[in-house]
Amino acid sequence: MVNLVGIDVGYGFCKVYGGIGKQFKFSAGYLEYDNDDFSLGDKKEVLEFEGKKYLMGEEAVSQGCVVSHNPNDRLRHILSILYSIARVNDGEDFEGDIVLGLPLSDKANKITLEQMSGSYSIFFNEKEIKITINKVFVLPQGGACYYDLILDDNGKVVNNFNGKQISIIDIGEKTCDFVSFLDGKLINKDSKSQLFGIDKAKQTFLDVLLKTKKVNVKFSELPRYIHNNKAEYLKEVKKLTNEIIAYISHYWQFDNYDKIFISGGGGVDTVPFFQANFNAYLIEDSQFSNARGYYKCGQNLRNS
């Protein structure tokens, strides 16, 4: 039975980690619907909350939902959280803690997230579930990746960077977080957020497709077009990576860092272009690094 969950509520995907073997992601977004609207292929993608039914994940995306990019969209957060908990706990009642993240620049929403603790009654896959969230921990995105690197699943230190200056570039769908640690402490002045992510490369790639091939691609079709036009897509990724490097160069002296790690869902595509400029290390399974880090930090906090 899971009693702690790390949830990375992203704009592209929501990543969930509840311990070894309890890791998954689903497309961000939700779509309110009535029973008569359309037939459903997979009822596991349905969540009923406060008397309304919502399609979640891939089912919502396939039905054309538009992902909210409003950071103050409380409904997006609470639906993603409840759906994550229901799935990670195999549709059983839940009582425990959750750990969430925010961009460094979005401290204003920290209290909103912390206030999501409490008891909820939902229907998941047509079964009623009680979800009791005792405590909500909120950590900065990217910062959690540092703890993903040094802690194990019990929140115990297994690697350390004592005395070292470590930086992490965390590239999400709509956000980039740049965090620095010196001897295990976050350096606030060197840690920044930007409200663009790998989505920016995808958008310019869509523009290129429209101009050169006269095709107007739906967002849900994007992965297929990227796969079939990889070289054109990577050109846009390279431009984005160089833009990120130019921005962060105002704050970082890259030579000063003992190690620079790349993380986030945008990490895999961008890391070769970072490595063309400086030594960069891709965190393993980088898309889940924040979610794992949240979980591990939660374990460490509960141990203290």
Add this chain to the structure above:
Amino acid sequence: MWTKPEKLVKTLSVRLTQSEYDFLKDKENMNDYLRYLLQASMQKPNDAAKVMIRTELRRLLNIGDLNSPTFSSTSEPSLAIDIEQKKEIREEDEKANRGIKSMMDFQGS
């Protein structure tokens, strides 16, 4: 004399993370100093040798160039822990705890 990591772990009760274990498994990664420590400690296992091995391993893993472009964050459960290491781990865990709590009050921009 090359000592297999399994034997090292069993004889010395040295706690190895997955990264350290992988590092040791690859003979190419051994440097002379670590080889000397292992040989000396196998002849006369003691706590000081274990601490030296652990320190040297960490130095190599944290400072030495990692050839792989990826860095694994996963770790296997400890195989054995001696008293000195328990103390060391507790201090590190507390340090991490302070770091996390401090980070929770983030004030980036």
